[in-house]
Amino acid sequence: MRVEVLAIGDELLDGRVADTNTLRLADALSDIGLKISQRTTITDDKDVIIREAIAIASRGANLCIVSGGLGPTTDDVTSESFAQLLEVPLTRDEEQAAVITERLERFGREVTPNQLKQADRPQGAVVIPNAFGTAPGFEITYEGCRFISVPGVPREFDPMILKAVVEPLSKEYVPGLKISLRCFGLVEAQVDKRLAAIHEKWPQIRIGYRAHFPEIQVSLKAADEHQVQLHEAADFAREALGLSLFSEVDEPFAAPLVELLKKEKCTVALAESCTGGLMGDLLTDAPGSSDVFVQGVVAYSYECKEKSLGVARETLDAHGAVSEETVLEMAEGIRRVSGASIGISASGIAGPDGGTEEKPVGTVWLAVNADGYIKTKKLTLPFDRRRNKIISAHAGLDLIRRYLLSER
Amino acid sequence: MRVEVLAIGDELLDGRVADTNTLRLADALSDIGLKISQRTTITDDKDVIIREAIAIASRGANLCIVSGGLGPTTDDVTSESFAQLLEVPLTRDEEQAAVITERLERFGREVTPNQLKQADRPQGAVVIPNAFGTAPGFEITYEGCRFISVPGVPREFDPMILKAVVEPLSKEYVPGLKISLRCFGLVEAQVDKRLAAIHEKWPQIRIGYRAHFPEIQVSLKAADEHQVQLHEAADFAREALGLSLFSEVDEPFAAPLVELLKKEKCTVALAESCTGGLMGDLLTDAPGSSDVFVQGVVAYSYECKEKSLGVARETLDAHGAVSEETVLEMAEGIRRVSGASIGISASGIAGPDGGTEEKPVGTVWLAVNADGYIKTKKLTLPFDRRRNKIISAHAGLDLIRRYLLSER
Numbered sequence: 010m011r012v013e014v015l016a017i018g019d020e021l022l023d024g025r026v027a028d029t030n031t032l033r034l035a036d037a038l039s040d041i042g043l044k045i046s047q048r049t050t051i052t053d054d055k056d057v058i059i060r061e062a063i064a065i066a067s068r069g070a071n072l073c074i075v076s077g078g079l080g081p082t083t084d085d086v087t088s089e090s091f092a093q094l095l096e097v098p099l100t101r102d103e104e105q106a107a108v109i110t111e112r113l114e115r116f117g118r119e120v121t122p123n124q125l126k127q128a129d130r131p132q133g134a135v136v137i138p139n140a141f142g143t144a145p146g147f148e149i150t151y152e153g154c155r156f157i158s159v160p161g162v163p164r165e166f167d168p169m170i171l172k173a174v175v176e177p178l179s180k181e182y183v184p185g186l187k188i189s190l191r192c193f194g195l196v197e198a199q200v201d202k203r204l205a206a207i208h209e210k211w212p213q214i215r216i217g218y219r220a221h222f223p224e225i226q227v228s229l230k231a232a233d234e235h236q237v238q239l240h241e242a243a244d245f246a247r248e249a250l251g252l253s254l255f256s257e258v259d260e261p262f263a264a265p266l267v268e269l270l271k272k273e274k275c276t277v278a279l280a281e282s283c284t285g286g287l288m289g290d291l292l293t294d295a296p297g298s299s300d301v302f303v304q305g306v307v308a309y310s311y312e313c314k315e316k317s318l319g320v321a322r323e324t325l326d327a328h329g330a331v332s333e334e335t336v337l338e339m340a341e342g343i344r345r346v347s348g349a350s351i352g353i354s355a356s357g358i359a360g361p362d363g364g365t366e367e368k369p370v371g372t373v374w375l376a377v378n379a380d381g382y383i384k385t386k387k388l389t390l391p392f393d394r395r396r397n398k399i400i401s402a403h404a405g406l407d408l409i410r411r412y413l414l415s416e417r
Numbered sequence: 418m419r420v421e422v423l424a425i426g427d428e429l430l431d432g433r434v435a436d437t438n439t440l441r442l443a444d445a446l447s448d449i450g451l452k453i454s455q456r457t458t459i460t461d462d463k464d465v466i467i468r469e470a471i472a473i474a475s476r477g478a479n480l481c482i483v484s485g486g487l488g489p490t491t492d493d494v495t496s497e498s499f500a501q502l503l504e505v506p507l508t509r510d511e512e513q514a515a516v517i518t519e520r521l522e523r524f525g526r527e528v529t530p531n532q533l534k535q536a537d538r539p540q541g542a543v544v545i546p547n548a549f550g551t552a553p554g555f556e557i558t559y560e561g562c563r564f565i566s567v568p569g570v571p572r573e574f575d576p577m578i579l580k581a582v583v584e585p586l587s588k589e590y591v592p593g594l595k596i597s598l599r600c601f602g603l604v605e606a607q608v609d610k611r612l613a614a615i616h617e618k619w620p621q622i623r624i625g626y627r628a629h630f631p632e633i634q635v636s637l638k639a640a641d642e643h644q645v646q647l648h649e650a651a652d653f654a655r656e657a658l659g660l661s662l663f664s665e666v667d668e669p670f671a672a673p674l675v676e677l678l679k680k681e682k683c684t685v686a687l688a689e690s691c692t693g694g695l696m697g698d699l700l701t702d703a704p705g706s707s708d709v710f711v712q713g714v715v716a717y718s719y720e721c722k723e724k725s726l727g728v729a730r731e732t733l734d735a736h737g738a739v740s741e742e743t744v745l746e747m748a749e750g751i752r753r754v755s756g757a758s759i760g761i762s763a764s765g766i767a768g769p770d771g772g773t774e775e776k777p778v779g780t781v782w783l784a785v786n787a788d789g790y791i792k793t794k795k796l797t798l799p800f801d802r803r804r805n806k807i808i809s810a811h812a813g814l815d816l817i818r819r820y821l822l823s824e825r
Contacts, residue, residue: 023443024440024444027436027437028436029435031435032432032435034432035432036432039431044431045431046430047457047458048429048458049455050457052454057455217432279694283701285694285700285706285710287698289697290806292693293692293694293767294693294802294806296768298693303717304714304718304721305689305693305713306715307710307713309711346725347721398698
């Protein structure tokens with residue numbers, strides 16, 4: 010089945026409103042095995058709407074999601090355009106007019122002729138009720154293509170598409186048949202390679218990737234009757250991703266780490282240089298982090314590294330602030346100063362300046378010190394200052410998570 | 418002039434990547450009096466690219482911005498498609514091939530035949546160099562329409578469009594014909610009220626607002642011949658916005674503060690509780706912050722506030738960690754411990770838990786201590802944990818900026 014999208018609205022082209030519908034629509038459609046072949050964004054202009062609707066049908070589309078142009082203002086000409094395309098009159102749906110009147114009165118707003126215009130649709134079109142706004146949608150068929158016309162506002166668009174397209178189109182539709190796997194520490198190509206076998210072993214499973222810097226999100230989806238295969242594939246994926254898989258739910262990055270620290274009765278303290286406080290920020294985004302986070306120190310200067318963390322001046326002079334030796338002393342120092350069971354440190358050159366031939370911009374050292382367990386890690390990052398900080402802070406916290414899960 | 422956009426890439430239609438280019442492109446084009454008439458998003462398919470390019474030209478477009486499909490993988494077929502459309506061969510630009518090789522070697526990556534393929538373009542096309550990635554763009558003309566083809570990645574897309582389209586297209590293009598005013602500490606309705614008079618006094622000026630939490634961005638735009646009025650309106654706006662106006666350029670939030678601190682030969686240290694390190698993170702996003710940022714301490718617990726910052730146990734017991742008395746001692750303490758000339762502190766209840774009747778979630782105290790100057794501020798925030806942290810951290814840093822600008 011060929012699916013297209015026709016998005017109508019000046020505000021989508023002049024920089025006022027960002028398109029956020031496509032991401033969610035693509036996701037919802039993929040749940041029923043459909044994908045979007047083409048998306049056309051146009052202004053509120055009757056001739057253009059008619060021209061593009063004809064083009065869409067002539068390209069062989071079977072289904073076209075039309076968004077926008079259904080509101081009360083004179084700009085809103087979607088219903089009129091489709092009436093003209095079908096060569097039928099616009100007719101008012103009195104039932105929908107009553108719904109609009111009731112809704113406006115409930116919110117204490119005036120019932121104007123313009124508002125009631127939203128109950129007009131091409132004769133013969135099927136109404137799509139709108140539970141979250143005044144403008145109902147409608148469905149017509151032209152040259153073999155079903156045009157489903159709904160408002161573009163996300164909180165109206167989403168439920169109407171679900172009711173009018175996703176639910177009826179597929180008996181298999183069950184919202185629970187999706188498993189999300191969030192990975193850190195691998196690039197997309199590596200994730201793809203580790204999960205490649207799923208395509209052959211479980212062809213019923215659809216795999217999707219989304220890069221949410223700095224993590225990669227993998228989704229596994231299946232129709233209802235393939236629930237067993239979905240769980241087999243998910244177990245395979247969990248095994249293949251190993252410790253890179255850090256969460257399967259929508260939660261702050263550090264939430265699984267905070268849970269682990271609580272379970273293991275560990276506390277943590279941070280000595281940050283190049284990350285500037287971002288490690289602490291990420292850690293404290295997880296509710297409940299106050300139970301495990303003892304102290305953070307942001308030590309940018311040599312003096313502060315000496316005074317607050319007890320890094321030896323000789324170490325700094327001999328190896329520089331961005332070195333394995335210095336991050337080791339920083340991690341040990343913050344652990345000693347704070348009394349936490351785990352100390353973690355980061356020091357690097359985030360950029361844009363400060364790089365040298367030996368230590369270019371993007372060089373970052375991380376260290377963990379946890380009562381006898383000591384680990385360091387060197388990163389060589391190609392990003393700008395902000396992204397270098399983001400990767401470094403995530404990688405620093407990730408060292409503790411991996412330590413708690415495996416390396417003790 | 419009719420302008421269209423052709424966006425190429427499966428990832429734009431299957432939910433992997435959101436379109437963020439349109440907002441910024443529309444904004445850049447409006448600076449030179451142009452707007453986007455239509456945007457078409459398609460998959461990486463040669464036949465579809467050719468079909469849509471023909472349709473765009475036949476609709477009378479004079480300019481089409483083409484994004485995507487220029488990378489090294491076999492999916493990337495934009496150059497090939499335009500060569501076929503023009504019935505010319507693909508030719509390799511050896512100069513660009515050398516640039517690609519140099520770039521890859523600099524980042525220690527392998528130079529493969531696929532990578533070099535990016536130097537291929539339709540014979541006769543004009544190259545558009547890419548300073549931020551391996552794939553150069555190109556320009557061709559077909560049926561009277563200029564097709565400007567560039568990568569879709571924003572950090573490559575933006576500067577290439579500026580160089581290839583915005584700057585050459587208009588003699589009127591003077592970067593000064595748009596003035597951006599970034600405000601912190603006012604909500605949009607307040608900004609709107611303060612600037613309302615501009616509409617009457619200078620009707621030639623277009624005012625736009627964009628909310629970039631937690632700041633409000635105001636843009637003032639005018640045609641070339643209204644430069645005088647633009648500057649008059651901008652002066653009026655600067656006066657009306659007062660200290661809420663913190664920057665007129667695209668830079669990190671803390672960059673103007675870092676410049677001020679340098680100018681005044683001041684240094685700063687941070688004592689963070691509820692912000693968890695985010696104040697330090699924001700401060701260190703500004704390049705050069707190492708010159709003025711002495712030390713940060715993230716002190717979540719009573720013990721850490723006592724030990725690291727010298728807050729008296731009696732103060733904590735009598736008033737709690739979230740109190741004016743505690744933030745005053747935190748600011749004084751971090752200043753003493755670090756030797757910085759300015760100490761700033763934040764303590765609050767970010768949520769979702771931890772609120773009481775007397776101190777509900779969203780209660781945040783901030784303090785500044787700067788050699789005799791002492792100021793506190795209480796915030797009562799209605800947001801979720803993340804947004805409460807963001808507002809608090811910005812407001813903490815903003816206290817110093819306002820102090821340095823006015824209150825000394």
